[in-house]
Amino acid sequence: MRALEKKLIRDLLRLWSQGLAIALVLGCGVAIFLMSYGMFTALTETRAAYYERNRFAEVFASLRRAPQSLMPEIAAIEGVYAVETRVKGSAILDLPGQVESAVGQFISLPASGEPRLNLPLLRSGRFPDVQSDDEVMVNEPFAIANGYVPGDTLMANLNGQKRVLTITGTALSPEFIYTIGPGDMMPDNQGYGILWMSEPAMAAAFDMDGAFNDVSLQLRRHARSDDVIDRLDDLLDPFGGLGAHDRVQQQSHAFIDGELKQLQSMAYVLPPVFLGITIFLVNMVIGRIVALDRSEIGLLKAIGYSNLEVSLHYLALAVAIALIGTLLGILVGTWMARGLAELYATFFSFPYLIFAVRPDIYIIATALGLTTASLGAIQSALSAARLPPAVAMSPPAPPNYQSSMIDRLLLRARPSQRTMMVLRNIMRWPLRAGLTMLGIALAVAVLVASLFFEDTLEELIDSAFYSTNRQDVMLILTQEVNSDALEDIRRLPGVLQVEPAQMHGAILRNGHLEKRVGIEGRPATADLARILDQDGKVVAAPANGLLLSTRLASQLAIGVGDPLTVEFLTGQRETHVVNVAGIVTSYIGLPAYMEDTALDRLMRRSSTFSYANLTLDPAKEQEFHAAIKDLPRLAGTVMIADTLEAFEETIEQNINISMVVYIVIAVLITVGVTYNSARIQLSERARDLASLRILGFTKTEVSFILIGEIAFLALLAQPIGWLLGAGLATAMIAGFESDLYSIPLVLSRDTFALSSVVVLAAAAASTLLVRRRLDRLNLIEVMKTRE
Amino acid sequence: MDQTLAENAVFRTQAVTKVYETGEVRVVALDGVDLTLHAGELTVLLGPSGSGKSTLLNILGGLDHASEGRVWFKDLELTKLNERALTRFRRDHVGFVFQFYNLVASLSARENVALVTDIAPNPMSPEEALDIVGLGHRMNHFPAELSGGEQQRVAIARAIAKRPEVLLCDEPTGALDSKTGVQVLEALDRINKDLGTTTAIITHAAEIRKMAHRVIRFQDGRIVSIEHNETRLTPSEIEW
Structure with missing residues (x-):
């Protein structure tokens, strides 16, 4: 091994704590990129493949009732490639052994064989027999949630008629990757199921002989979906068409789209923050090392090393740190991607979601990590290259402090000399001080933008449940009925x-x-x-x-x-x-x-x-549920307490996970920035601090100078962090907004306070870690040598 | 004069030994030194590099601990003090001057001196201290704006501003040319005379010994000779 390589390794070992702090920040960026961008690509591609293989429709329409003879006319619309007409209906299911009823969405399967569009993917068992009128295939999540296997039976109240249905198989469908019942806020796989039944059986049950009430279209490549929708609406209008729409308004598609949008914005917003901070930290640390190595750089050049070799040496130091950070990021990112995948598994039903992150994402992540570190180190590496050997071997000129306007203003406040040392240092390196402050402010902002969710959701729950929806149950009917029927409901038990x-x-x-x-x-x-x-x-x-x-x-x-x-x-x-x-x-x-x-x-x-x-009446809930199972024209029930419970449970779990993640992120940023800042300060000011110790200043007094600057910057960073955080929260809320839901912006004092407490505690801890080094400061050695 | 000085011992050491052990290597920096420094005395310590003079000065000034032996400052036994008490001792009694000035770059001359006057119990004003070293007119300059001699004189002003009983100088002229060095020595001499500050100066320039009351020579961690100057020269008469 060449001597210069040995120096590289020893430098790296000597710098391990600062290197690690940088590597952790970089690793965080890489991990989030890997997780969000990786999952974004995986999810997008899986969905595209699933849609194509299972012929997911592009235009959807519901109507009251139209004769099958309308189908050729629909197919003749310009731009239509394929048409599928179906009978759809919902019914109350009476699940054996369960008090509460479930809601079933029934969908017809063509008698002629495989559906042309929205093809269900068989997961177990078989499709229902075309001739049979009591066989159904159910969606897999419903079967799993209720413990059904092919051969099991359930009861359904089909258009007022109680029927025993046999489950022949389970399936998944691109139409129902995300399944949510009418009036529900969260998927409830136990209480809401998709049931496929043969068309003749459906037609009989829902009185749709020779007719359909649902149509899906696939379009030709260059067809304009808006035109097709308009033409379709015209055709369906006389038959009670409820308005055709494209995928954007298809529930399952819209939810996944929202999720993809979130992943994408996460991939575009958060990693650049980390990479930016990494550039700053690398720049600061390598810059300091080049300054300390000044005479060694002179020596290296004097004995014949080229400028390129010298600058590559310092670049390599940064790259080595980046490699460690990237590796950490890849490990954590892969682990987080798996966690996210498990979370998706509970919400989405993909038959074969490719959870694995594509290899090229790893390559991109590594390239990002290395480029970031190199960008941070390039300035210092170049300055090492530019340093003439003769100049390098003589000591550097003392930093040139001069009295400035701000200075004279500050002096009016009659600060102590130690305070002046702190303030002048900030003014001398305003960019570094500014970036340090910005780094800390970003940590605060990240926390504000994640912690506010708790208050926001509380507000959301309060608004959606306690203030507006104060009922216990919503009974949804299959059609409009005369007010007289209200009496039947009033007479239900409880x-x-x-x-x-x-x-x-x-x-x-x-x-x-x-x-x-x-x-x-x-x-x-x-x-x-x-x-x-x-x-x-x-x-x-x-x-x-x-x-x-x-x-x-x-x-x-x-x-x-x-x-x-x-x-x-x-x-x-x-x-x-x-x-x-x-x-x-x-x-x-x-x-x-x-x-x-x-x-x-x-x-x-x-x-x-x-x-x-x-x-x-809570005491009569069981009787109530038993009674409504027989209620005619009932399309579904929503138990508000259940909905709230499911909502809170899911949200709480997600919030807790994300809160831990964001606190870790904020702490890492803070530690990365403050620890390195403090170390650099200690290195630059070791001589000043030792002088003060010799003059008789106590450790506490000397610590003030070391801690003072970071404490000052950290405090100044708080309001900036709050502002950035509020901005970030507003942007996030705007990003989440869709036709399906929006999120109120609730920024409480507690959110700001907690964010600041976490960040200031992390800053204090990392600064105190460096302060301990003051105890080991060798007063005599420092004084003996010229810097 | 010797009689009076003996009664007013400021520093007293008894068989002071200092051993540095780094791994396998054992270096004896001081080997049983007995010495007394008297009130108002100006002493020059001579000797080759590594002879132990700096080590002794550091121990006297409370910057370092003796491995063996005892050290007193007046009635206070330094060898019994802990870290905190030594800081207190330096703060209240000792002024240091080093070869490389060690001024705080971000503070002006006056502010560098004020560093000390802020914490000392009975200091002179920074302006007065700077006047003594002849720099009253440059007190608002920052170190980068001062010459080496001027910087060293600011360091001296900083050392004496608290009216220390002792002034310990480790090669105060080491980084200066002879003409600038003389100005620094004049400042030290004046302080010794006017304020009666006990002063110890380490130097490699043997000529400087001629301004001292006593000259102590070191070799291999031991004192090899002590001379008294019957007649002392003023710094301006010295050249090296």
């Missing part, structure tokens, strides 16, 4: 309060802007399901006009008092112009509200409802 409500699919138009939403009709006196305005006050559904949720109003660019065209997709499919009566807060979905009697008036009909909100 029912204390009943409130009817309506739901109408509608297209809202303001000029060229349009949005397909559900309009909810509620009694003006509704007390269970309430509406809150932007100030959190309860408002009644208006008798005149529509209440729009904030996001809906902004998407339609419409304000209070403005007229809005409402094209109902239900009833007689009439179009009315309605004024916007007000704007209300809602974090889930894009709701619009109107008083139920106003809706009835608008549609010129007697009072009806399509779902009901109830409160229950």
